[in-house]
Amino acid sequence: MTHSKFQSCIDACLACTVACNECAIACLGEEHVNMMARCIKLDMDCAQICSLAADYMARNSEFAGQLCDVCAQVCEACGAECAKHQHDHCQRCAQACRHCADECRQMMSMQANS
Numbered sequence: 048m049t050h051s052k053f054q055s056c057i058d059a060c061l062a063c064t065v066a067c068n069e070c071a072i073a074c075l076g077e078e079h080v081n082m083m084a085r086c087i088k089l090d091m092d093c094a095q096i097c098s099l100a101a102d103y104m105a106r107n108s109e110f111a112g113q114l115c116d117v118c119a120q121v122c123e124a125c126g127a128e129c130a131k132h133q134h135d136h137c138q139r140c141a142q143a144c145r146h147c148a149d150e151c152r153q154m155m156s157m158q159a160n161s
Contacts, residue, residue, distance in 0.1 A: 052157060053104040053105075053107075053111070053154055053157075055150055055153075055154075056100075056101075056104060056115065056147075056150040056151060056153065056154040057101045057104050057105060058150075059143075059146050059147040059149075059150035059151075060097040060098070060100050060101040060104075060118065060147055060150070060151070061097070061098070061101050062143055062146075062147070063093065063094070063097045063122060063143045063144055063146070063147035064093075064094045064097040064098045064101070065143075066139055066140045066142075066143035066144070067090040067091070067093045067094035067097065067125065067140055067143070067144070068090070068094045069136055069139075069140070070086070070090045070129060070136045070137055070139070070140035071086075071087050071090035071091055071094070073134065073136035073137075074086050074087045074090065074134075074136070074137070075087065077134065083132070085128055086128050086129055086131075086132060086137065089121070089124055089125040089128050089129075090125060090129070090140065092121055092125070093121050093122055093124075093125035093144060096114075096117060096118045096121045096122075097118055097121075097122070097147060099114060099118075100114045100115050100117075100118040100151065103115075104154070111154075111158065112154070112155045112158040112159070115151040115152075115154050115155050116151070116155055118147070118148075118151045119147075119148040119151035119152050119155075120148075122144040122145070122147045122148035122151065123144070123145075123148050125140070125141075125144045126140070126141045126142075126143075126144030126145045126148065127141075129141035129144065
């Protein structure tokens with residue numbers, strides 16, 4: 048299987064990486080930054096796992112599916128946390144995380160069926 052079958056998931060992972068990095072930086076600038084600590088931590092975890100998952104898919108690693116499973120779990124946690132905050136950057140991040148989690152699950156089902 049070539050990585051082109053994973054392109055939609057790769058794109059979602061890369062978009063989520065950017066959204067999470069932007070959210071973390073914006074959270075650091077919020078007035079009550081201590082209230083954003085969990086959001087920032089999850090943003091950082093999510094950005095890193097999304098970037099790694101995209102790399103694994105791009106090189107068609109045999110472990111891409113397993114990594115996407117973890118990626119979906121981290122995206123769900125990050126998306127749920129970001130959704131709790133009304134800041135625009137958090138809401139955009141939550142949306143990107145939900146989309147990435149969906150794409151990772153779809154990728155895993157494609158890989159399992161091949």
